[in-house]
Amino acid sequence: MSNSGEAVPRTAMGSANRLKLGLFGANCSSGRAVTTVPERWSGSWPDCVRLAQMADLAGIEFMLPIGRWKGYGGTTDYQGSTFETVTWACGLLAKTERLIVFGTVHAPLIAPLIAAKEFVTADHIGEGRFGLNLVCGWNEGEFEMFGATLRDHEARYAYAQEWLDIIKLAWSPQEDFDFGGRFFRLKGVRAKPKPYGGTRPLIMNAGASTTGQAFAIRNCDALFSNVSRGISFEETVQHVTKVKGQAREHGREIDVYTVGVVTCRPTAREAEEYHRHCILEHADWEAVDNILAMKNITPQTHGADEFRRLREHQANGVGGLPLVGDPDMVANGLTQLAEAGLTGIAVSFINYLDELPYFCAEVLRRLAHAGLREKPGSI
Numbered sequence: 001m002s003n004s005g006e007a008v009p010r011t012a013m014g015s016a017n018r019l020k021l022g023l024f025g026a027n028c029s030s031g032r033a034v035t036t037v038p039e040r041w042s043g044s045w046p047d048c049v050r051l052a053q054m055a056d057l058a059g060i061e062f063m064l065p066i067g068r069w070k071g072y073g074g075t076t077d078y079q080g081s082t083f084e085t086v087t088w089a090c091g092l093l094a095k096t097e098r099l100i101v102f103g104t105v106h107a108p109l110i111a112p113l114i115a116a117k118e119f120v121t122a123d124h125i126g127e128g129r130f131g132l133n134l135v136c137g138w139n140e141g142e143f144e145m146f147g148a149t150l151r152d153h154e155a156r157y158a159y160a161q162e163w164l165d166i167i168k169l170a171w172s173p174q175e176d177f178d179f180g181g182r183f184f185r186l187k188g189v190r191a192k193p194k195p196y197g198g199t200r201p202l203i204m205n206a207g208a209s210t211t212g213q214a215f216a217i218r219n220c221d222a223l224f225s226n227v228s229r230g231i232s233f234e235e236t237v238q239h240v241t242k243v244k245g246q247a248r249e250h251g252r253e254i255d256v257y258t259v260g261v262v263t264c265r266p267t268a269r270e271a272e273e274y275h276r277h278c279i280l281e282h283a284d285w286e287a288v289d290n291i292l293a294m295k296n297i298t299p300q301t302h303g304a305d306e307f308r309r310l311r312e313h314q315a316n317g318v319g320g321l322p323l324v325g326d327p328d329m330v331a332n333g334l335t336q337l338a339e340a341g342l343t344g345i346a347v348s349f350i351n352y353l354d355e356l357p358y359f360c361a362e363v364l365r366r367l368a369h370a371g372l373r374e375k376p377g378s379i
C-alpha cells in the first residue's frame, strides 16, 4: 500500500528496455491506415491472436487498442468493425505470457464500479498485465448511440477525475467506502478481489489539451502525445521535460510516449513507394473527409493547402509519426525519439502480421545494437 492508501502502481511497462514498443489499433478493421489496399488489416480475432503471440515472442511490450464504437464510412467503412477493448484484452492476455494489453475505455459510457471489476478480472487473467487507457470521448455520433451527451471539454475531464478516483478506491486495499462528488454519490462500496499481486494496473491517457495533459500528469503513469512531422526534436525534448517536471511537482513520475506508423522495406525507395501506394494513391478519401468533417476541418475552415496537408496526415494512420524507410532509417527515427526523452512508441502497420517479422528482424536488431532494447526473440 502506498502512503495515499492507493494500491501500489506498477512502474515498468513490461521490460527494462530504454525504448518500449507497442502495437496500436489492431482491434479495428483497417487498423490505423485509411486505405483501400486489399491487404489492409482485417482486425479479425484469429489475426489479433496471432499478432499478440508474435509480439509476445518478439519482446514487444504492449498492445494498445482503440476505443471505437462507430466506423467512419467511406468505401472501406474505415474502423467499422471493432472489438470492445476490455474483452479483447482478456482474450489476448489469456493467450500470451509477457505482453501488457490495454483496454481503452470511455469513462462516460460505463459505470466506474463495473469498469473497475472488469479491469480486475482482466488483470487476474493476465497475472498483472492489464493496462488502462482512459479516454473521455470526442465523437458525438458515438455518444448518441449510447443515448449519452458529450459534456463540454472541461466537464469531461472533471467527470473522468471522479470516475478514476472511484476506480482507484475500488482497487485500493481499503474495504467499504462512500464517495460523494459532483457526478457520483456512492454508498457502502465494496469491490473484491483487488488487482493482481498487490499492485495496480498501469494507467495512461492521451490528452492533448492543457486540461487533458494536466489530467494525465495528476493521475496517470503514461501520457501519449502526438509528436508528428512538423514538431522539432527540441520541441519534443521541451514537451517531455515539461510534462515530467510538472508530474514531479505533484510528487509523481510520468513517462511520455508517442504513436507512429511504420513502413519499413529493404530500401528507402521501396518503402516510399509502398507508403505512397497505400496512403496517397489508394487512400479511402471519403472516410478521411468524414473524419475531418467530424473535427470541423474542411477547405472552408482551414484553406485549401492546409486542408490537403491535414488530409494526407489523416490518411497516414490518423495522424501518427510516419517512420518510412529502410531499416537503418526507421531505427534512426526511433533512436531519436529515445534521445528526445520519450519512453516509447505505439506503432501501426498496414498489415501488422505481414510486416512485423521484418520489422523485428531488422529494426529491433538495430535497436538492440544501439543499446535501446534487448535482442528480439525469434518469431
Ligand SMILES: Cc1cc2nc3c(=O)[nH]c(=O)nc-3n(C[C@H](O)[C@H](O)[C@H](O)COP(=O)(O)O)c2cc1C
Binding pocket: 065, 066, 067, 068, 104, 134, 135, 136, 137, 138, 139, 205, 206, 207, 208, 209, 210, 211, 212, 213, 224, 225, 226, 259
Ligand atoms: C495514442 C492515442 C490514443 C487514443 N485513443 C483514443 C480512443 O481509442 N478513443 C477516443 O475516443 N479517443 C482516443 N484518443 C484521443 C485522446 O484521448 C484525446 O481525447 C485527444 O488526444 C484530444 O485531447 P483532449 O481530450 O485533451 O482535447 C487517443 C489519442 C491518442 C494520441
